[in-house]
Structure formats: structure tokens, C-alpha cells
Amino acid sequence: MRFEFSVIQDWIQPQSRVLDLGCGDGTLLAALQKNKGVRGLGIEIEPAHFDACILRGLSVINQNLDKGLDNFTDQSFDTVVMTLTLQAMRHPDEVLEETLRVGKESIVAFPNFGHWRCRLHLITKGRMPVSKFMPYSWYNTPNIHFCTVRDFEDLCAERSIRILNKEVTSAEGRLPWLARLWPNLFASVAIYHLSR
Numbered sequence: 001m002r003f004e005f006s007v008i009q010d011w012i013q014p015q016s017r018v019l020d021l022g023c024g025d026g027t028l029l030a031a032l033q034k035n036k037g038v039r040g041l042g043i044e045i046e047p048a049h050f051d052a053c054i055l056r057g058l059s060v061i062n063q064n065l066d067k068g069l070d071n072f073t074d075q076s077f078d079t080v081v082m083t084l085t086l087q088a089m090r091h092p093d094e095v096l097e098e099t100l101r102v103g104k105e106s107i108v109a110f111p112n113f114g115h116w117r118c119r120l121h122l123i124t125k126g127r128m129p130v131s132k133f134m135p136y137s138w139y140n141t142p143n144i145h146f147c148t149v150r151d152f153e154d155l156c157a158e159r160s161i162r163i164l165n166k167e168v169t170s171a172e173g174r175l176p177w178l179a180r181l182w183p184n185l186f187a188s189v190a191i192y193h194l195s196r
Helices: 005-010 026-036 049-057 093-102 117-127 149-158 174-181
Strands: 017-021 039-044 060-062 077-081 103-111 162-169 187-194
Touching: 005 017, 005 026, 005 060, 005 077, 005 162, 005 187, 017 093, 017 117, 026 039, 039 049, 039 093, 049 060, 077 093, 093 187, 149 162, 162 174
Parallel strands: 017 039, 017 077, 039 060, 077 103
Antiparallel strands: 103 187, 162 187
């Protein structure tokens, strides 16, 4: 299981109502149902991932997050989770606001594009980086908004969003103390637990 999934599981209360936005193949949602007994619902737009969720026996809706979450009432979930999806949204600020309207709390994980490897690659090669973690070229990437840890925290401050918890990881889990000390430079993935 991915590092961010284990962190997220620690922050989810047992028996709670969870909405997983961009749930992929349902790995996290299935683990939360098994290990925490949550009542979960996933939202996924990719047909292959949607089908994988159905095969796992998960409740999932095929929906485009860029069109909003108007089909959900305020505070209808205890926690709304969004892992490695925010950077692919047309209006990530609006989607973030929606997570905190629909849920009492929100957990967001995203790749940190301020990581030193991204910076070094741009400086030395003059091209957008392609890696095992982000294996896309600039023209076919689903990532349309490149956000750093500092950018995200500034957005939270602007929107009066409280950061309850924060965890970061470095590439392949190496040197986690550097990622914690200087997250904007050394964290490859950042995970935030948020509320109003």
C-alpha cells in the first residue's frame, strides 16, 4: 500500500462516512472499509478504474469532479479524501472548497512539484521532468496545476482552512527527516488533514 494511504487510514475514524474523490481502482476505499469499517463511496471518471471498483464490490459513481459536487448536501460525509487528484482539476481551489462543504473534514494528498529533483531537472535539462512517479510528458500529463507545499499552505491560509495534520514523504521513503525539515524542497508527496 502506498505511503499516503497508510497515513490517511490513521486519520480516518472507525465507522465514519467517507467520500473518496478520484478513487482510482478503489484500493484505499477497500482498505478503509476492511480496516476501519467505514461506509464509503467513491467517485471516479476513468472507465477502467470505475470497473475495477465495481469488481471489488465498492459503491462508486462515475462523475467529473470539475463539474462540482452539487449532488451532495452540506456535511453529508465525515471525511472527504482526495489522493493525487487535486493537481489534475481545472479549478483545484473550488474542488478543495467543495471537499469541506460536503465533508466535516478533508484529507488531500498531492505531489510536490517544488521537490529538488523537479527543480534540478528543469535547471539542468530545461525540460519538464518525467519520472517513475510521474511518468508523463508535458503534453499528455493529467497534471494541469503544478503545486508546491508552500503554494498549498498559502491557499489554505487565504481560504481560512485549518490544517489539522500534515505528513510528507520523500522519494521512495528515503531521508524522511529532510522532508519533514524542509518539505517544500525535499517532500515528494504531501498529505494534509483539513477542516474549517
